[in-house]
Amino acid sequence: MAIMSEELSDRYSPQEVEQKIYQNWESKGYFKAEDQSTKPPFCVILPPPNVTGFLHMGHALDHTIQDVLVRWRRMSGFNTLWLPGTDHAGIATQAVVEKDLRKNGADRLEMGREAFIEKVWEWKHQYGDRIYKQMRRLGDSVDWDRACFTLDDGVSKAVRKVFVHLYKKGWIYQGEKLVNWSPPLHSAISDLEVVHKETKGHLYHIVYTVDGSGEKLVIATTRPETYLGDTAVCVHPEDERYKNLVGKTITLPIINRKIKIIADEYVDREFGTGALKVTPAHDFNDYELGKKHNLEFINILNVDGTLNDKAGPFAGLKAQEARKQVVAQFEELGILEKVEPHTHAVGYCDRTGAVVEPFLSKQWFVHTKDLATPARHVVSNETSKFVPESWTKTYIHWMNIIEDWCISRQLWWGHRIPAWYCEDCKHVTVSEADPSQCEKCKSKNIKQDEDVLDTWFSSALWPFSTLGWPEETEALKTFYPTSVLVTGHDIIFFWVARMFMMGLEMMGDVPFRTVYIHGLVRDSQGRKMSKSLGNSVDPVELIENHGADALRFTLMAQMATGKDLKFSMQRLEGYRNFMNKLWNATRFSLQNMEGFRAPADGVNAVVESHRLSTADKWLIYKLSEVETQVNEYLEDMRFSDAANALYSFTWHEFCDWYLEFSKPVLYGENAEQKQVTQLVLAQTLNRIVRMLHPFVPFITEEIYSKLPIRGEACIIDQYPKPAKDRSWLSLGSQEAAFEMDLVKQVIAAIRNIRGENSIKPNQKIKAWVTPKDDHSQKILGNNKSEIIRLSSLESCELQARDDLKKCAVVPIRMGDSEIDVVVPLEGLVDIEKEVQRLSKAIEKHEKDIQILSKKLSNEKFVANAPADVVEADKQLLSEIESKVAQMRTSLNRLS
RNA sequence: AGGGCCUUAGCUCAGUUGGUAGAGCGCCACCCUUACAAGGUGGAUGUCAUCGGUUCGACCCCGGUAGGCCCUACCA
Numbered sequence: 001m002a003i004m005s006e007e008l009s010d011r012y013s014p015q016e017v018e019q020k021i022y023q024n025w026e027s028k029g030y031f032k033a034e035d036q037s038t039k040p041p042f043c044v045i046l047p048p049p050n051v052t053g054f055l056h057m058g059h060a061l062d063h064t065i066q067d068v069l070v071r072w073r074r075m076s077g078f079n080t081l082w083l084p085g086t087d088h089a090g091i092a093t094q095a096v097v098e099k100d101l102r103k104n105g106a107d108r109l110e111m112g113r114e115a116f117i118e119k120v121w122e123w124k125h126q127y128g129d130r131i132y133k134q135m136r137r138l139g140d141s142v143d144w145d146r147a148c149f150t151l152d153d154g155v156s157k158a159v160r161k162v163f164v165h166l167y168k169k170g171w172i173y174q175g176e177k178l179v180n181w182s183p184p185l186h187s188a189i190s191d192l193e194v195v196h197k198e199t200k201g202h203l204y205h206i207v208y209t210v211d212g213s214g215e216k217l218v219i220a221t222t223r224p225e226t227y228l229g230d231t232a233v234c235v236h237p238e239d240e241r242y243k244n245l246v247g248k249t250i251t252l253p254i255i256n257r258k259i260k261i262i263a264d265e266y267v268d269r270e271f272g273t274g275a276l277k278v279t280p281a282h283d284f285n286d287y288e289l290g291k292k293h294n295l296e297f298i299n300i301l302n303v304d305g306t307l308n309d310k311a312g313p314f315a316g317l318k319a320q321e322a323r324k325q326v327v328a329q330f331e332e333l334g335i336l337e338k339v340e341p342h343t344h345a346v347g348y349c350d351r352t353g354a355v356v357e358p359f360l361s362k363q364w365f366v367h368t369k370d371l372a373t374p375a376r377h378v379v380s381n382e383t384s385k386f387v388p389e390s391w392t393k394t395y396i397h398w399m400n401i402i403e404d405w406c407i408s409r410q411l412w413w414g415h416r417i418p419a420w421y422c423e424d425c426k427h428v429t430v431s432e433a434d435p436s437q438c439e440k441c442k443s444k445n446i447k448q449d450e451d452v453l454d455t456w457f458s459s460a461l462w463p464f465s466t467l468g469w470p471e472e473t474e475a476l477k478t479f480y481p482t483s484v485l486v487t488g489h490d491i492i493f494f495w496v497a498r499m500f501m502m503g504l505e506m507m508g509d510v511p512f513r514t515v516y517i518h519g520l521v522r523d524s525q526g527r528k529m530s531k532s533l534g535n536s537v538d539p540v541e542l543i544e545n546h547g548a549d550a551l552r553f554t555l556m557a558q559m560a561t562g563k564d565l566k567f568s569m570q571r572l573e574g575y576r577n578f579m580n581k582l583w584n585a586t587r588f589s590l591q592n593m594e595g596f597r598a599p600a601d602g603v604n605a606v607v608e609s610h611r612l613s614t615a616d617k618w619l620i621y622k623l624s625e626v627e628t629q630v631n632e633y634l635e636d637m638r639f640s641d642a643a644n645a646l647y648s649f650t651w652h653e654f655c656d657w658y659l660e661f662s663k664p665v666l667y668g669e670n671a672e673q674k675q676v677t678q679l680v681l682a683q684t685l686n687r688i689v690r691m692l693h694p695f696v697p698f699i700t701e702e703i704y705s706k707l708p709i710r711g712e713a714c715i716i717d718q719y720p721k722p723a724k725d726r727s728w729l730s731l732g733s734q735e736a737a738f739e740m741d742l743v744k745q746v747i748a749a750i751r752n753i754r755g756e757n758s759i760k761p762n763q764k765i766k767a768w769v770t771p772k773d774d775h776s777q778k779i780l781g782n783n784k785s786e787i788i789r790l791s792s793l794e795s796c797e798l799q800a801r802d803d804l805k806k807c808a809v810v811p812i813r814m815g816d817s818e819i820d821v822v823v824p825l826e827g828l829v830d831i832e833k834e835v836q837r838l839s840k841a842i843e844k845h846e847k848d849i850q851i852l853s854k855k856l857s858n859e860k861f862v863a864n865a866p867a868d869v870v871e872a873d874k875q876l877l878s879e880i881e882s883k884v885a886q887m888r889t890s891l892n893r894l895s
Numbered sequence: 896a897g898g899g900c901c902u903u904a905g906c907u908c909a910g911u912u913g914g915u916a917g918a919g920c921g922c923c924a925c926c927c928u929u930a931c932a933a934g935g936u937g938g939a940u941g942u943c944a945u946c947g948g949u950u951c952g953a954c955c956c957c958g959g960u961a962g963g964c965c966c967u968a969c970c971a
Contacts, residue, residue: 220971222970268970560908578933587931638911754936847915
């Protein structure tokens with residue numbers, strides 16, 4: 001194999017390579033999964049972003065986690081499928097398009113359904129792949145050929161099949177119920193789409209007069225305008241104040257309607273006046289009261305939230321305006337007793353921000369109790385697991401209190417409900433295929449339901465509809481249940497829970513084995529990133545400035561299980577620097593590959609142990625530790641641990657020490673030695689790059705393509721694993737690791753003396769490194785030149801110095817090895833500094849001695865603690881004591 | 896109101912079976928040493944929120960308190 005002599009720039013420029021690399025991966029088909037394979041399957045379904053959306057930091061995190069898992073599994077020999085898709089996002093998309101139309105003076109209602117939907121499709125074709133382009137910038141290794149859209153034919157088929165199935169089972173039904181109504185949308189929304197916010201309002205006290213007797217009854221309300229729909233006043237049956245009024249009537253002011261006074265234990269005597277006005281058609285609690293007491297339900301609202309003709313003189317007004325006018329008139333009538341400020345939770349539509357009005361209407365519902373039971377069960381019995389586990393409780397709790405799901409939306413953009421009403425016999429035909437006649441009376445006079453399904457209905461089928469269901473495809477057999485779902489906790493109920501319900505019902509198995517729930521990406525101050533705060537960070541911009549890899553690594557290094565993460569620019573720059581470090585380590589390696597010929601078995605080539613240097617063996621030993629760790633961490637989805645292990649090995653072991661140790665060899669004349677070092681260097685670099693690849697795919701692919709030992713492409717090479725690497729990793733040795741640690745300590749000791757005594761780096765000094773035993777003697781002998789080089793010494797004697805006057809001394813005690821590092825300071829520095837250094841060191845160690853000896857003199861500790869713990873402490877104590885003794889002696893000699 | 900989470904170095908955070916506290920960034924000092932100044936070397940910094948309990952031993956386990964966050968539900 002030819003040697004790369006290409007000069008690399010001293011800075012890594014992601015801008016120059018990232019897009020080119022991605023195109024190459026894609027065109028080579030590396031992301032493609034096989035429908036059938038002898039390899040074990042690994043499948044991740046991408047949570048589909050809104051088709052009109054753009055990539056934000058939440059996606060960046062979510063996608064990076066998935067890409068790391070997918071790339072790791074792909075490299076580990078799995079038949080890996082990461083399936084992308086987009087969501088039609090009914091409300092969101094319709095709102096965006098409507099807004100656009102209004103800008104041009106158009107209106108959806110004027111256009112009509114057909115024309116409007118056509119417009120939305122146009123919009124989809126224009127902007128629908130924006131997010132896909134951005135995903136490519138991030139490096140998402142998704143199987144593009146399988147990309148799905150929630151309104152695709154296949155998915156639509158699935159939607160209808162499920163709808164019909166559940167309808168026939170009686171689990172989808174139509175009902176006249178009180179639902180959350182969003183006036184701007186003219187549509188029902190589900191409970192989950194309502195956000196409750198503490199809102200300052202008023203508590204209005206209104207005086208009613210009891211018919212006949214003329215007694216006064218004061219009720220308190222926050223929404224006085226709803227009195228127009230009141231059909232009762234309710235008091236507590238035991239309330240002495242009102243007991244005698246129960247059964248009597250009052251006449252509502254202005255509209256002069258008679259309503260009953262009823263009693264129910266639901267009423268809280270302590271709150272307000274203890275008398276509650278009951279509006280069954282516009283309040284959830286009153287709705288229940290209304291049903292219980294057989295009250296009349298009076299709907300006072302139009303679909304746009306204005307009052308209807310039931311509101312008499314107030315008809316046509318919006319709720320807020322009606323409130324003002326009602327209150328004003330009450331005041332005129334002298335029946336407004338008082339108005340108190342009152343803070344209470346008000347429901348808002350999470351899409352439009354408008355106040356949600358409870359509204360009585362005919363809607364479609366999914367009966368959830370029976371779907372929820374198995375969905376709860378598979379999580380409590382760990383057929384599927386949440387990571388972190390803490391979400392299990394939340395999920396199960398929610399599944400216990402789940403209410404029926406309102407799935408109809410009065411929108412146009414979405415899956416139209418497959419129900420047809422017969423104009424003649426009123427029968428409802430629910431069918432997968434569009435029927436041409438009523439299934440009961442055969443009348444052709446049928447009309448399809450105008451409404452569409454909640455977007456989450458189709459999302460709930462995503463794990464199997466994207467794999468081809470209801471067709472029995474090979475992909476479905478291979479990849480269902482999917483392996484991992486990665487998502488944020490904000491949609492556990494919207495989405496995850498519903499996928500469990502639908503997956504179990506339709507497929508008879510869980511949709512995924514593991515649900516990984518990550519936190520939110522917040523700004524540096526911990527606030528949610530939002531448009532209104534203007535604190536959003538655009539990941540695409542970050543990619544353009546710092547590279548996708550730096551962004552990905554930043555996210556992963558901070559991705560501790562289940563926690564939110566605060567995004568900081570400084571952190572990003574730090575990891576950008578890491579990319580540069582890796583780049584330069586490669587540059588160094590390639591510059592020193594002259595004359596190197598890669599052996600036939602390349603990365604697995606094993607040389608005789610005796611030809612390897614201590615540093616080689618130490619490096620290989622450390623590498624085996626990292627390989628083990630990283631695979632374990634990834635297995636447990638501990639991303640920050642995996643990223644940090646790789647970071648610190650690459651920078652602080654490989655670059656800081658190994659490359660420095662390799663320099664004398666690479667710069668030297670010993671061709672034999674050089675060849676071995678070059679080999680180890682090439683083998684290790686290759687492994688580091690492969691290990692890092694899932695996290696930072698672009699730079700690793702770029703570097704990989706320049707390595708003297710390499711395969712076709714990094715992305716499809718093997719992920720380093722101790723089991724597969726066994727024979728090569730066995731070249732490493734623990735003895736070498738010990739030896740290196742000792743040598744590193746010696747070097748650190750000399751550097752410390754230098755630093756603390758302000759001896760300039762270019763000032764050559766002499767050192768006497770004194771081994772006190774044969775083993776240490778041998779180790780030092782093996783590494784003398786490295787010690788000289790890395791602590792820039794003029795000379796280094798491996799023996800005791802006779803005259804220890806005015807010498808800096810650092811004792812090293814490690815295991816059985818004892819070494820004293822001695823640097824004469826005569827003429828170099830003010831001795832006072834060394835006195836300070838030593839005193840400081842002694843002081844520090846003495847604290848340790850105190851703690852340790854106290855512990856060891858505690859009989860209970862010695863008796864109860866495990867023997868090895870006691871032994872370790874004893875060993876430590878004696879090492880420290882020996883050090884301190886040596887330091888004291890040295891201190892005395894200084895003066 | 897109920898449930899959950901958090902409080903560790905100046906900042907952001909790790910710390911999984913309880914055994915003398917770690918990283919990144921920032922800070923201080925010295926260095927353009929032929930891979931890298933997006934770098935190197937050395938250094939400083941913590942009653943691990945607080946109180947109590949369990950234990951030979953607690954950042955870690957249990958309970959109380961204070962402060963911060965999230966979720967669910969809701970009193971008109």
